[in-house]
Amino acid sequence: MLVGRKMGGYLIAHRLYSRVVELRQLTVADVPACMKVAADRNWAHSDRTWRFLLELGTGWGVFDGDELVGTTVVTSYSGISAISMVLVDSRYGRQGIGGELVSHVLDSGVSCLYATPYGKPLYERLGFHSVGKVTTYSGVYPRDGGGISRPAEPADLPFVVALDAEAFGVERAALWEGLMACGSVRVADSGVVASTLTNGTTMIGPVVSRFAADAIALVCDAAARAGQVKVHLHDDWVARHVRARGVSTVGSSCDLMVRNASDVPGDRSLYHAPVSMALG
Template sequence: MSPPVPETDSPIDPNEVRPPSPDMPVRRLGLDDLPDCMLLAQDRDWSREEHKWRLLFDVGEVYGIDDPAGGLAGTVVSTRYGTGVAGIGMMLVARRHERQGLGRRLMTHALERSGTASVWLTATEYGRPLYERLGFRAIGHSSAYTGPFRARPSDPARPVSRPMTAADLPAVLALDAEACGVPRTELVTRLPAFCTSMRVVDGPSGITAYGGAWRNESVTVLGPLIAGEGETAAALLSDLAAEAEGPLRVDVEHRWPALIDWAVDHGLTRAFTTTVMIQGADLPGDRDRLFLPVTVALG
C-alpha cells in the first residue's frame, strides 16, 4: 500500500487569510504606502481621504503592519506637538485580521514612541475598550454633523472675519499655541496650503480668533477653530460655511452646545459620535478657546 500523500503537498489556497505573525514588525510608513493606506480605509468603510492622509504623512508619524498577502493589515498615526501632547488617529485594522492583537500592537508602538506628557484621541465604539485597557480615560464626546449648509436670516449680515494673509501667520501661531498649550508650528504653518479658506477675527490689539475649512473628497470640513468665546466661534463658522463648496462636516465636542445648535439650525444632522479620550497628564493650554480640531485624527 502506498503511503498517504503528506498534507504539505496540497496546493496553497490563494483565498486563505494568513495573519501577520506576532513578530511581523510595525514599521514607519512613507508616501509610497499611501495607496495601501487608502485601500485599508476602504476595507473599514472609511473614505479614501487622500488629501488628509497627505497632511498626516507631512506632520505625523504613520505606522503600519504589512499583510503577508500584500498591502497593509493595519495603520496608526501619531502627531507630536512638542513634548506636551500627541494626537493619535487613523487606527485601522483590516477586517480579515481584527481581534488578533494587531490594534494593541500598533497603539502600543505609537505610544512608546510619542514620549509626550499627554496623548489625545477620539475613539469609535470599536476602539474604546482597547484604549481603556491601555490606560486612556474618557473626557467627553464629539459628534460629526454633516449635510448641506442652509444660511439663516439670523446670520450676521456682514462677516465678522476677514481672509487670513501670510502676514497673519505669526499671530495665528501664537493664538494656537496659547489655546493648545503646545506649539503646533508644523501643522499650523501648513494649514494655509491645506485649507480652501482661512479667516481671522481682528480685535483692538490683534487677532482674537481664527478658523479654517478644507476639502475632504466631496465634503468641506470646518476646522480648526480657535476663538475667545462661543458667539464669535459661531459667527466665524457662518463666515467659513458661507464660502464653502458642497456639503459640510463639522466635528463638535458636546461641551459646545452653542455649536451643536449652530450645526442643527443650519441644516446639518448628526452622523456619528465618538468618545474623546486622553492618556497621561491633563491637557495643557486654554481649551475653552479650542472649539474645533483640524480633524479628529490630529486634534
C-alpha cells in the same frame, strides 16, 4: 508582542496563528494601501488627507507579506502627541494587531486621541481615559450670519499660532503653515477658522474663538458657498446653533481621550472644533 527588529521594521508574532507580521514605518508611497485598509472599515479619507498626515507626523503599518493590514499615525506637537488612523483590516481584527500598533507609538509623554466606540475599550486598556466628547455635523449650511472674518495672510500667522496655542495648549506652527498652504484660513479679531476640501466636502476646523457667538459666525463664514460641510463640535452651545440651521449629526459621538495626564492641556473653552479627529 514584539519579537525582533530587522532593517526598517519590527517583527511581531501574530497572536492567533504562528505567522509573523512586520511592523514598519509608512511613507507616502503606502498611501494607496492605507486607503484600501480605510475603505475596508468604511473610512472615507482622501489620499490628500493621508499625505498631509504622513508628512506632518509618522505613520506605522503592519504588513502581512506585502499587504498592509493595519495602520496608525502619530503627530507629535511639543508636549503632546496625537494618535490617529488606528485601523485594522477586518480580516485581521481581534487578533491583537490594533493593540500592538498603539502600544508601539506610546511613550512616557502625554498622548491624546479621539476614540470611536470600537476603539475606546482598546485605548482604556492602554491607559487612556475620556475627558470629553465630539459630535460630527454634516450638511449644507444656510447662507446666514457670519461676516466677521477675512482670509488670513502670512502676516497673521503669529496671531493665529498664539491663539491656537492658548486654546490647544501647545504651539502648532507647522500645522497652521500647512493649513494656510493647502486649505483656507480666515481670521477675525477674536478667533480663527480653517477649512479644507476633502472628497467634495469642506471640513471645517479648527474653530478657535474667545466667544461662542463668534465661533458660530466663524463656522458660517467658513461654510458660506461651500456646499456640503462637516465639522466636529465640542461645544453644546455652538452645536445647538449648527443643528438649528438644519445641519445634522453623523455617526456616533467620539471620546476625546488622554494618557499620562489628568486632562488635555490648554483652555478648551476657546477650542470649539478640532482640526480633524486625526490632528486634535
